[in-house]
Amino acid sequence: QVAILDFGSQYSHLIARRVRELHVYCELYSCLVTAEELEKHELLAIILSGGPSSVYDEGSPHVSPEVWKLIEERNIPVLGICYGMQEMAYVFGGEVAPGLKHEYGKSFVKRVEGCNSQVFDGMPESFQMWMSHGDKLTKTPEGFKPVAATDNAEFVAIENLEKRMWGLQFHPEVTHSPLGKNIIENFCVNIAGAKQDWVMTDYANEFIEEVRLKVGDGHVIGAVSGGVDSTVAAVLMTRAIGDRFHAVLVDNGCLRKDEAKNVLKRMREDCGVNLRCVDAADRFLDLLKGVTDPEKKRKIIGTTFIEVFQEEANKIEKEMGASCDFLLQGTLYPDVIESISYKGPSATIKTHHNVGGLPATMKLKLIEPLRELFKDEVRELGIALGIDETSVWRHPFPGPGLAIRILGEVTKERVKILQEADAIVIEELYRSGHYRKIGQAFVVLLPVKSVGVMGDGRTYENVASVRCVETTDYMTADFYHLPYDVMGTMSSRVINEVRGINRLCYDISSKPPATIEWE
Ligand code: XMP
Numbered sequence: 001q002v003a004i005l006d007f008g009s010q011y012s013h014l015i016a017r018r019v020r021e022l023h024v025y026c027e028l029y030s031c032l033v034t035a036e037e038l039e040k041h042e043l044l045a046i047i048l049s050g051g052p053s054s055v056y057d058e059g060s061p062h063v064s065p066e067v068w069k070l071i072e073e074r075n076i077p078v079l080g081i082c083y084g085m086q087e088m089a090y091v092f093g094g095e096v097a098p099g100l101k102h103e104y105g106k107s108f109v110k111r112v113e114g115c116n117s118q119v120f121d122g123m124p125e126s127f128q129m130w131m132s133h134g135d136k137l138t139k140t141p142e143g144f145k146p147v148a149a150t151d152n153a154e155f156v157a158i159e160n161l162e163k164r165m166w167g168l169q170f171h172p173e174v175t176h177s178p179l180g181k182n183i184i185e186n187f188c189v190n191i192a193g194a195k196q197d198w199v200m201t202d203y204a205n206e207f208i209e210e211v212r213l214k215v216g217d218g219h220v221i222g223a224v225s226g227g228v229d230s231t232v233a234a235v236l237m238t239r240a241i242g243d244r245f246h247a248v249l250v251d252n253g254c255l256r257k258d259e260a261k262n263v264l265k266r267m268r269e270d271c272g273v274n275l276r277c278v279d280a281a282d283r284f285l286d287l288l289k290g291v292t293d294p295e296k297k298r299k300i301i302g303t304t305f306i307e308v309f310q311e312e313a314n315k316i317e318k319e320m321g322a323s324c325d326f327l328l329q330g331t332l333y334p335d336v337i338e339s340i341s342y343k344g345p346s347a348t349i350k351t352h353h354n355v356g357g358l359p360a361t362m363k364l365k366l367i368e369p370l371r372e373l374f375k376d377e378v379r380e381l382g383i384a385l386g387i388d389e390t391s392v393w394r395h396p397f398p399g400p401g402l403a404i405r406i407l408g409e410v411t412k413e414r415v416k417i418l419q420e421a422d423a424i425v426i427e428e429l430y431r432s433g434h435y436r437k438i439g440q441a442f443v444v445l446l447p448v449k450s451v452g453v454m455g456d457g458r459t460y461e462n463v464a465s466v467r468c469v470e471t472t473d474y475m476t477a478d479f480y481h482l483p484y485d486v487m488g489t490m491s492s493r494v495i496n497e498v499r500g501i502n503r504l505c506y507d508i509s510s511k512p513p514a515t516i517e518w519e
Helices: 014-021 036-039 065-073 083-092 182-191 200-216 228-244 261-269 281-288 292-321 331-340 355-362 375-384 412-432 485-496
Strands: 004-007 027-031 044-048 078-081 096-109 126-139 143-148 157-160 165-168 219-223 245-251 275-279 324-328 364-368 440-454 459-470 501-506
Touching: 004 014, 004 228, 004 275, 014 027, 014 036, 036 065, 044 083, 044 182, 044 245, 065 143, 078 083, 083 096, 083 126, 083 157, 083 165, 126 501, 200 228, 200 324, 200 375, 219 228, 219 292, 228 245, 228 324, 228 375, 245 292, 261 275, 275 292, 281 292, 292 324, 331 375, 412 485, 412 501, 440 501, 459 485, 485 501
Parallel strands: 004 027, 004 044, 044 078, 078 165, 219 245, 219 324, 245 275, 324 364, 459 501
Antiparallel strands: 096 126, 096 143, 143 157, 157 165, 440 459
16 A cells, blocks of 8 residues: 555645545555554555644654654655655755745746656656745755756755655645646556555445444444435445444425435435434424524524434434444545634634534544545445446535525425426436536525516516536536526426426526525
């Protein structure tokens, strides 16, 4: 395996992702990992990640001398990235100093003339790379020679062939370094000799083994929504411990048309998940009566969800006569970075509802099989697990559901109107082949009525808006350029088939300054 030692950079998981893309098996460890732990594995190479510290600062993290000894004894190739390179300089007698200016952004890296470092094999003489650092190397460590430079720094890449060590000041793992993957491939495959035979099913098998050890003969509970993340997590868990995993779907009365029924079918019949559905629609809708403020709706749904889930957990425990000690969550890597990257209080734009609020009240140990993965990798894993394509390619759906897509008061009647319109729009997106090209698509029911004419009569009905966005990270998004003919079909079907809507609009706002949802 390739071991990545994490010094706390936001990009550490991206390194892992790039290595996995090469079909090379890798694992992420804390930079403080012991030699004893590493020795248990067949180590082909080590990558030292970047990190926010300065190597000379008191308390800054360092690889233990025993690990360095292990590296030297086994002559394991090492690639240090940013802080990782500075760590090498710190250990092998180089010098690191604060740069005159912080370098952040694209930079042109030039290879040193006449020097053919193997990490740059197959690459041009100069290429664009992403820099993000304050400190820089001012003297190369003993036995190391510079192999690339920028206008601003003399030593942006160094190597020591005898020790099989390479250091890079820039970040080859980010997408802004277009040829960065070549460097990672050169290092892992050509230099370290890693085999390119790792596949997503290996990830699944490893998780299943680990979780069996962790859970023993205990029980695990988890909330599922039927979205790709919770489906993949639930299927993995079922493969690991079968019916000792208890999945709960809470029907809050604000799900899409026939959603609870369809999810039950897909999860239970197609995937064998031990899933129960709690019909709490009336309870949620009663509490939402008269509420129009978006944040209040979110709060009500969030707290009620926790109550319902907790009650169901108690029921399950009673039925089994045993306790559930673990909670399964479908947290993805982007959720992890988002939640740790904020250093100070940040403005609440929207209170996101998800099951993240559960552990504090329930004292359960968390199991998060997708914590290291990105959305597209979760989809790949879903396909590898044989989950049906409809589940794997579903757009995300927010926890508060249609309640935040019905502007103004949420009533049973309005939910029904929106469900019908939404189902038609999604059906038309599938039919026209646009569904998969879109990040998220839905209908919003507006608290506005407009005049129309149907047959010979006047109508005075609701206005709805279709929202389709293109996005990969959901942090920024552009409205999807849906062809007019598809819009036309949607509009005539919704207006003709859904009683209560007589006008359909298309939302052409991007995020920012708008958000994806309307509330
Ligand atoms: P916004 O509207 O903030 O949405 O641009 C970004 C993404 O987050 C989803 N979203 C939620 N997901 N609970 C969720 O699980 C929530 O409370 C919630 N609010 C928004 C939204 O659908 C989009 O994918």
